[in-house]
Amino acid sequence: MAGGSRQSRERATIIDVAAAAGVSRQTVSNVLNNPDRVAADTLTRVHREIDRLGFSPNAAAQQLRRRKASAYGFEVNPSGVGRMGHILDGFLVELTVAAPGHSCHLVTFAPDLANLLDGYDQILATGLVDGFVLGDTRHGDPRPAWLLANNVPFVTFGRIWDDPQMGRWVDVDGRSGMELAVEHLLAQGYTSVAYLGWPDGSPVGDDRRRGWLAGLAGAGLTRAPLAEEAAQDLTAATAAAERLLEHLAPGGAILCASDLLALGALRAVRNHGLEPGEDIGVVGFDDSDVAEALQLTSLRQPLQEAAAEAWRIVQAPGTDLSLTALLAPTLTVRSSTVRSSTGRGTPNPTTTPTPTPSATRPDGIPIPEEQ
Amino acid sequence: MAGGSRQSRERATIIDVAAAAGVSRQTVSNVLNNPDRVAADTLTRVHREIDRLGFSPNAAAQQLRRRKASAYGFEVNPSGVGRMGHILDGFLVELTVAAPGHSCHLVTFAPDLANLLDGYDQILATGLVDGFVLGDTRHGDPRPAWLLANNVPFVTFGRIWDDPQMGRWVDVDGRSGMELAVEHLLAQGYTSVAYLGWPDGSPVGDDRRRGWLAGLAGAGLTRAPLAEEAAQDLTAATAAAERLLEHLAPGGAILCASDLLALGALRAVRNHGLEPGEDIGVVGFDDSDVAEALQLTSLRQPLQEAAAEAWRIVQAPGTDLSLTALLAPTLTVRSSTVRSSTGRGTPNPTTTPTPTPSATRPDGIPIPEEQ
DNA sequence: CTGAAAGCGCTTACAG
């Protein structure tokens, strides 16, 4: 009445259920948490009242009593420059989808980057979360060691390249993905596979480059591999791809370390009067929106599996450093690696099933009610 | 000892602080929640102990006692097909950044879309959240009416076009954005502004189209406006832009309802042997990664302001339907609307300050430690 | 198999 808002109905508590079922409230609690200790008929009777009253245990009361939030923090930050694909947004979605299956939920937070660990300590101090899912790892990242030292459960998405001893990560095997892509390109009839990657020194990039070389070696193509480098920037990528095309004849392909680099490759191919797919195969990495829009074949990270593994690891008791999961990416094949003269009708059994053209390239889809 | 993990240090409670400061625990509580009721010297003494012990009130205990979670649910879903830009991911980030300033936090959840309201009711029933921030609105969306009927605080990002009476929204004024873009294009020296939009019937698209027409009218250009339509699909957009170019001479510009449509326009321009910016101006909407990568001028939604307004509205007491916020987008100017012959050195005062070329187009940025 | 007791950590009126 006094100006405040009022919930339309008060939620039933465990007391209400107990009274309705004619038992004590700890029996209701046992029905929920230790059903094996409760007699069969009591169980059904209590369950009936729970359903009838629409009872759900109050989360705050459970958290307080159990001394456990069953919640994990996820750090979000504005997207970095040139960081196409926003793979972490997809990871966050999959974590959220899988959370109820692990009886927990996700709380987002944005720590002050100048006092990063303070932000972690702060949210931990309130008991709002029990641990953290780290969406990425940085060079010299202080978080894993700090969390470990403080006995805080965590898991990272991305290996901690700095410290091979450090476990508790989920990652995608860029190297095997690149091998898969090389196999695909050769099966499609491309005669050679050049590489467009980042400059040496990036662990992720170096790993992908090794995958490309391993793929070539697997096919016996060890002679004079062709490669160029560019930073994660479209202009630089286009220029680097132009340099590749001085040595790469039609019928060849360019394997790229990212979708943005692949976008540069597509541009360079067109600038040379060639057709992507038909004349020069192009493969990107991350299967971003851009890849979909441009019909670019791209390696896709298995985010759903990654989320499942992340929950498994972060919820594992103790701080076992041997917990890791290395997942293989799949290849989403689009027209940038299809040669109408040779590619059609010869599906490559090692690749992901190719979606039908109408699925990857829907003409006339309904207009989204976007912002 | 018994196989379980153990926090390295037990967190201090209000009791510890009270004992250390030589007061009762309710005085400590008053120091935090009603400092005006506490004597000045007591205040400093208690604060000193709070800092020394690193005390933070336990969130679960507060939630239980206050009967309020100070948390809001945010529904996440896998991105739709063709939905470039992921504007909601940016909105989620800004909400998270602003949350502590509003003494609350965000919990993500992914309801079963087949029983959407059940998912909302479920998370509400546990008391985990007090209300919801809806990231989008759909046609015939059942959520606003349901939330209203159940006295649940909420705010939507996007007007509820179906029901003009329905308030509690934050939205971006696409119409004024389009007017701004037309002004910019004319100031840059383009002689005419054609439109590439979605088919009639989408409220958001229709609003943007009206903005384009209003912009033309404002400049006295009411004769035979040139427009084409395409669904949110690159192939269709390119074809539609090709049709525009049959009637649009160099020196003209194409204003697009989305970055994806603008991508089609860029392609069509190049297919005609023309240079975007130099020969034909192109403007997109949403300032997505793609816009940045392709040097596309684009309208940008003010997500930070939107998040601030969303918190204001969702936390307002009661369910006042008059709470709304319509925000003006800004224009991020890139080379797709720069004519080297005329545009240089004549900045348009109505547009957003143009970032320096080196800021929008960084050559040699560090390689991100991406997944 | 079931219930009485204790308590998680805090806040809210309300005496003094």
Added chain:
DNA sequence: CTGAAAGCGCTTACAG
């Protein structure tokens, strides 16, 4: 201005 009392809704040993 400060403190004793009550209680938010649940779970966890532990008697019976």
